[in-house]
Amino acid sequence: MDTSALFKISYGLYVLCTRVGEKLNGCIVNTVTQVTNDPVVVAVAVNKANRTADMICESREFTVSMLNIETSFELIKHFGFASGREVDKFQGFPHQLAGEDRLPYLEEACSAYLLCRVIEVKDLGTHLMFFAEVVESKTLSDTPALTYDYYQQHIKPRPGAKATPPRPERWVCDVCGYVHEGPLPKDFICPLCGVAAGHFHREQESAPVAAPKGKTVKRWVCRVCGYVYEGGDVLPPDYICPLCKHGAEAFDYIDVEVD
Ligand SMILES: Cc1cc2nc3c(=O)[nH]c(=O)nc-3n(C[C@H](O)[C@H](O)[C@H](O)COP(=O)(O)O)c2cc1C
Numbered sequence: 001m002d003t004s005a006l007f008k009i010s011y012g013l014y015v016l017c018t019r020v021g022e023k024l025n026g027c028i029v030n031t032v033t034q035v036t037n038d039p040v041v042v043a044v045a046v047n048k049a050n051r052t053a054d055m056i057c058e059s060r061e062f063t064v065s066m067l068n069i070e071t072s073f074e075l076i077k078h079f080g081f082a083s084g085r086e087v088d089k090f091q092g093f094p095h096q097l098a099g100e101d102r103l104p105y106l107e108e109a110c111s112a113y114l115l116c117r118v119i120e121v122k123d124l125g126t127h128l129m130f131f132a133e134v135v136e137s138k139t140l141s142d143t144p145a146l147t148y149d150y151y152q153q154h155i156k157p158r159p160g161a162k163a164t165p166p167r168p169e170r171w172v173c174d175v176c177g178y179v180h181e182g183p184l185p186k187d188f189i190c191p192l193c194g195v196a197a198g199h200f201h202r203e204q205e206s207a208p209v210a211a212p213k214g215k216t217v218k219r220w221v222c223r224v225c226g227y228v229y230e231g232g233d234v235l236p237p238d239y240i241c242p243l244c245k246h247g248a249e250a251f252d253y254i255d256v257e258v259d
Helices: 004-009 050-057 071-081 148-155
Strands: 013-021 021-031 033-037 039-048 061-067 094-099 105-106 110-123 127-139 170-173 180-181 201-204 217-223 252-256
Touching: 013 039, 013 050, 013 105, 021 039, 021 050, 021 071, 033 217, 039 050, 039 061, 039 110, 050 061, 050 094, 050 127, 061 105, 094 217
Parallel strands: none
Antiparallel strands: 013 021, 013 061, 033 039, 039 127, 061 110, 094 105, 110 127, 170 180, 170 201, 217 252
């Protein structure tokens, strides 16, 4: 089988949220799809290892927050790389409640939400496939939907990419050339020539200086979340990414920059 053919399937990215008692939780999924129109039924496949799967089995209901292109990598990490078994993902995270103020959906980077009631669960071995009827829905913004491809191209950091350290703003004295780094206070006085803040101009940002290149080595890297496998050159065929739970087929053997 040519597994790369599977990468041609297009997906969206969503946060699947649910609630049991006072516990709110959610995780990133790419497997939401509408399967019928009348009634409106969606399907979503959730790994049995995920807390969200256990909670949906119990509550029999969930929301789907449709992420848009304003989604940050921080949000993906928050809901997709951590488990509600260890962290409270909704503690201090901006959200609203749907379905008579019960089930959470996201405020940030969310173009619409669905509220769904489970009608059937199919056991697929590693995953549970939930079929659920949409009982409430609302469009929240016209910002284009986040596709899995857009996430790969524009949001997920490239493996081995090093962040360029932010450069503080620089203010230059017109009279003596003194350089002040950081925001310039209104009452600033040049420590060299004594003129006031009005004699300073902000230096234009020049092209960012490239981070120094480190050594390049070959590593197996998860295409979904960027996790780098450090176990050697041979990736076990039954390997599961410890971060995003995708299997060995989601890994590429590529050059990674190391320090
Ligand atoms: C881009 C991306 C897509 C994902 N898609 C799915 C998915 O379709 N189904 C699934 O069960 N987990 C998926 N995950 C993994 C879960 O979001 C992740 O395991 C999460 O930590 C589970 O949290 P929980 O234990 O609180 O439920 C995905 C993660 C990422 C980063």
